Amino acid sequence: MSNLLAQSWCTLSALHNRIDGHVERALQAAHELSVREFSAMLLLSGQHSGEGGHLRMNQLADALGLSQSATTRLVTRLEDRGLLSRYLCATDRRGIYTEVTAAGRELLDQARPTNDAALKEALDEAEQHPELVPLVAAVRALDSTWPQVPTPA
Template sequence: MSRTDQSESAEALAQGWCALAALHSRIAGRVERALQAAHGLGVTEYSVLRVLSRQQGHHMRMQQLAKAVVLSQSATTRVVNKLEDQGLLTRYLCADDRRGIYTEVTEAGRALLDAARPTNDAALREALDEAAQEPELAPLVRAVEAVDPVPGAVTP
């Protein structure tokens, strides 16, 4: 590959990355505003509740949760503390390994998640529909819509 080809390839990658970042920002902003207005819930808090509720037993180790919602350990702890203070989550020590801490969704957390899900879904759909009208974002929207979830996979 020539230097020109490498440079053009690098530029195409950079443009693709910028488009992906723009799509993410639009979606996150739209969903954040909708969830905050209707439920006093942020995107990250919603993601934590959603990930936990999809697990067998509605609980997960803190390290797994951090990885699933793509947050640092400290950021995950802050979000979990906030949700725990609101009575939406509880934490407890693992019976087999006292170093392990599990986080579990409470009934109140599941009820809030159930109430917020239609708001999240509508805002997500609106953001994707709006982005699909822009030529540089339309292929990414199609890619998002084509994702076929892996059964049993942890997704935020």
């Protein structure tokens, strides 16, 4: 059983690497954004002012699968480009929040179609490999079940 489990994990990892690389190249070429930068901005763009509506840096790190220090470096890079800004939490001065700036929202709006097209292309290419077909089908099925990130008006 463990050999099958290990092989399944290798197949899933291969699909992830294939998709991640394809999307990375597309976002870098068109928008000078990495997949992690795009993902951070996408997550942060969904914040709201209600209860639990903001992500702390440690929550962002967990959501991105990065260490605290790597997340801080990523946020600093985006902040230096004017795409994110940081501010202190009004109710807890130890808490630091990060939000997408107007320039960041504009870039994110431009990058979304690139990300979506690259993701579709990567999945279409992966479907040409019989061992990846069930995983691609599972990813496509998730698309209709996950809540959509609101697009700013």
